[in-house]
Amino acid sequence: MKNIWMITLTAAILLGCDNGKELPTTKGVYMLLDTSGTYTQELVKAQHLINFTLAKLSPGDTFAVARVDTASFSEKDIIAKVTFDDRPSIANRQKRQFREKIDAFVKEVKPSGYTDITGGLLQAIEYLNEAGVGKKTALIFSDLKEELKEGYIRDIPLQLGGFSVVALNVTKLRSDNIDPREYMDRLQMWEEKVTSGEGTWRVVNDMERLESIILN
Amino acid sequence: MSFTEILLLWSESAAISAIVWVVLLVTLTYLAREPMHSMITSMSSLMQSAFQQTSTSLAGVEKHLSQRNMEVLIAEGREASEHDIEREFDRIQKIVRDDLAEYPSLHRKINDVITRLDEDYKQSADVPPEAPGWAKAVDAVAKISPNKSDPMVGQILESIRNSMEKNHEGTLEEYRQSSRERHMLLKKMLPSWRSMDGDIKQVDQDVNALMERTKIVDRQMEHYEQIIGETDTAKKTLSSSSLTQFFVAGFVLAIAIGGAAINFNLIARPMQEMVGGSSSMMGYKVADIAALVIILVEVAMGLFLMESLRITRLFPVIGAMKDTMRLRMVVITFSILFMLASVEAGLAYMREILAQDDAALRASLLNSAEVMTAASGMSERWITTAAQMGMGFILPFALVFVAIPLESFIHSSRTVLGIAAAALLRTASFVFALLANGAHYFGLVLKSVYDLFIFLPLWVETKIKGSTSKKATNATTKDKHGFTPQEVSS
Numbered sequence: 001m002k003n004i005w006m007i008t009l010t011a012a013i014l015l016g017c018d019n020g021k022e023l024p025t026t027k028g029v030y031m032l033l034d035t036s037g038t039y040t041q042e043l044v045k046a047q048h049l050i051n052f053t054l055a056k057l058s059p060g061d062t063f064a065v066a067r068v069d070t071a072s073f074s075e076k077d078i079i080a081k082v083t084f085d086d087r088p089s090i091a092n093r094q095k096r097q098f099r100e101k102i103d104a105f106v107k108e109v110k111p112s113g114y115t116d117i118t119g120g121l122l123q124a125i126e127y128l129n130e131a132g133v134g135k136k137t138a139l140i141f142s143d144l145k146e147e148l149k150e151g152y153i154r155d156i157p158l159q160l161g162g163f164s165v166v167a168l169n170v171t172k173l174r175s176d177n178i179d180p181r182e183y184m185d186r187l188q189m190w191e192e193k194v195t196s197g198e199g200t201w202r203v204v205n206d207m208e209r210l211e212s213i214i215l216n
Numbered sequence: 217m218s219f220t221e222i223l224l225l226w227s228e229s230a231a232i233s234a235i236v237w238v239v240l241l242v243t244l245t246y247l248a249r250e251p252m253h254s255m256i257t258s259m260s261s262l263m264q265s266a267f268q269q270t271s272t273s274l275a276g277v278e279k280h281l282s283q284r285n286m287e288v289l290i291a292e293g294r295e296a297s298e299h300d301i302e303r304e305f306d307r308i309q310k311i312v313r314d315d316l317a318e319y320p321s322l323h324r325k326i327n328d329v330i331t332r333l334d335e336d337y338k339q340s341a342d343v344p345p346e347a348p349g350w351a352k353a354v355d356a357v358a359k360i361s362p363n364k365s366d367p368m369v370g371q372i373l374e375s376i377r378n379s380m381e382k383n384h385e386g387t388l389e390e391y392r393q394s395s396r397e398r399h400m401l402l403k404k405m406l407p408s409w410r411s412m413d414g415d416i417k418q419v420d421q422d423v424n425a426l427m428e429r430t431k432i433v434d435r436q437m438e439h440y441e442q443i444i445g446e447t448d449t450a451k452k453t454l455s456s457s458s459l460t461q462f463f464v465a466g467f468v469l470a471i472a473i474g475g476a477a478i479n480f481n482l483i484a485r486p487m488q489e490m491v492g493g494s495s496s497m498m499g500y501k502v503a504d505i506a507a508l509v510i511i512l513v514e515v516a517m518g519l520f521l522m523e524s525l526r527i528t529r530l531f532p533v534i535g536a537m538k539d540t541m542r543l544r545m546v547v548i549t550f551s552i553l554f555m556l557a558s559v560e561a562g563l564a565y566m567r568e569i570l571a572q573d574d575a576a577l578r579a580s581l582l583n584s585a586e587v588m589t590a591a592s593g594m595s596e597r598w599i600t601t602a603a604q605m606g607m608g609f610i611l612p613f614a615l616v617f618v619a620i621p622l623e624s625f626i627h628s629s630r631t632v633l634g635i636a637a638a639a640l641l642r643t644a645s646f647v648f649a650l651l652a653n654g655a656h657y658f659g660l661v662l663k664s665v666y667d668l669f670i671f672l673p674l675w676v677e678t679k680i681k682g683s684t685s686k687k688a689t690n691a692t693t694k695d696k697h698g699f700t701p702q703e704v705s706s
Contacts, residue, residue: 099581
């Protein structure tokens with residue numbers, strides 16, 4: 001009887017350690033797709049990126065893709081979201097379903113008038129924090145030119161502690177070509193915004209390097 | 217106060233001030249010579265004695281450990297030797313039981329054959345035909361001198377000759393007949409001879425095998441006696457054997473660990489389907505832990521199986537069980553192993569299905585030529601599937617045999633670790649002895665260096681002491697009149 005109590009106690013201590021100290025090892029990726037103006041033409045690239053990300057994520061990871069439109073701080077803008085099942089076979093099925101949703105979206109997408117990137121980021125923060133993942137990554141597939149509709153307030157400090165924010169395919173606008181300082185200032189502004197919120201900032205225009213970002 | 221100010225304390229001239237300082241320091245150092253020497257001697261003695269004591273203690277521990285190692289080595293060697301002798305006696309018992317137990321019947325058989333041969337031999341004896349009784353009469357008639365004038369005698373003799381010839385032919389025929397029969401009897405004896413020859417050869421072989429075994433037992437008994445007598449030869453042999461065992465068992469265990477790693481890789485991925493792929497415990501994936509536990513359970517079952525079969529002797533409790541209980545344990549452990557092997561084969565199959573599904577998904581997602589090529593070659597993958605399933609089934613049984621090198625490794629590692637610890641202690645003892653000597657000579661060197669700094673006053677002191685002692689010697693050697701022995705003699 002004494003032995004049984006000892007075993008139970010040991011098991012309880014081990015489980016207690018597991019629940020109390022273990023940090024989640026899963027990854028969470030939230031991808032924002034810019035659908036404003038001519039940038040919708042870049043969405044085919046985004047589609048490849050999403051497929052690539054799907055291929056690299058493992059069971060237990062979380063992935064969501066949301067569009068950036070006039071008012072992006074909304075669950076309605078989430079095109080597809082999933083937390084992959086623990087079992088690899090089910091996770092593969094979920095990945096196939098996810099891809100189908102994205103394919104359908106890319107076919108039917110209509111350009112939005114405004115670009116609310118900050119709202120999208122706020123939504124990403126909320127979603128990934130709620131998902132309780134270990135490593136949080138927000139991918140912004142955009143030219144980073146934010147255009148807010150009148151009356152929308154987005155001058156809000158971002159709480160990005162533990163987040164990696166990666167800007168992907170930051171294309172140069174016509175005005176950037178006339179004055180490259182605009183492009184640099186834009187990148188600088190976003191970097192400050194992210195780092196002041198305790199997040200890490202990175203710009204990746206070469207898609208080949210995305211693998212290391214997602215895996216690490 | 218700076219160094220320059222201190223230096224120029226005695227004079228504006230640096231040289232003069234330095235000389236004053238040197239003289240002062242030398243004088244003070246000279247005055248403090250004896251207490252300083254005493255302090256250096258005490259310090260070096262203290263260090264020397266501490267190091268020496270440590271060295272002696274370590275040497276004592278090393279000696280004790282070596283002795284204990286030897287005791288363990290002898291005990292293990294004795295046990296192994298007893299085990300070998302016991303096994304040899306078992307073999308002898310088997311020979312006696314299986315082969316020599318049939319000896320009475322074999323003896324009877326040989327006796328029967330000999331009796332039959334004897335009878336046949338007697339029957340085949342050559343008996344010469346007896347000469348007819350009237351041969352003497354014929355002989356007497358034959359001595360009668362032939363007379364041509366008496367034809368009667370000639371006729372009688374002719375008649376006798378004819379009768380003799382007829383009789384001779386009959387006797388000869390009879391003799392031939394009896395000889396043929398004898399030859400037939402002798403021919404009939406041939407299989408019996410061969411059978412007896414075979415039987416005797418069999419007996420010879422059995423006896424020779426027994427003799428060989430007894431020679432082996434003799435050698436082992438001799439070895440056992442050497443171990444009991446704790447001879448140097450036995451100690452060297454046991455020590456060398458233990459080291460060899462350690463390295464050989466270690467090598468085989470390394471191979472087994474490689475096998476276990478392959479086994480682990482076979483089942484870790486599909487295990488995610490059972491326990492989930494993202495949950496973790498103490499930093500490790502639960503699926504990996506589960507796969508490892510399955511392999512360890514297989515190894516444990518293998519150990520119990522080997523123990524129940526009395527191939528290894530790691531658990532005396534199992535070895536001491538009744539035969540029926542051991543047999544039950546053999547059946548139970550083998551059944552569990554068989555079930556686990558079947559589970560592993562199933563998991564290996566699942567692994568292949570998952571790999572194919574992953575490849576297909578990646579092909580459809582990435583759409584790259586390389587991945588598509590890899591996915592298109594899946595039709596031939598039944599070979600790898602079968603190979604994986606086979607490995608999944610066989611490896612658990614292969615791991616059963618880990619018990620044998622493990623036992624050798626555990627037994628020999630005690631000796632090897634003991635030898636290594638003794639060598640370490642011996643080295644440490646030597647180093648401390650060296651340090652003790654070093655401390656002693658360091659004290660002497662330090663005193664010499666100190667004296668070197670004050671060589672001038674020491675030289676003066678020596679001179680003064682020299683002249684004083686000379687005077688004292690002269691004074692002691694003069695007689696009461698004030699003359700030295702030389703003056704007296706002159």
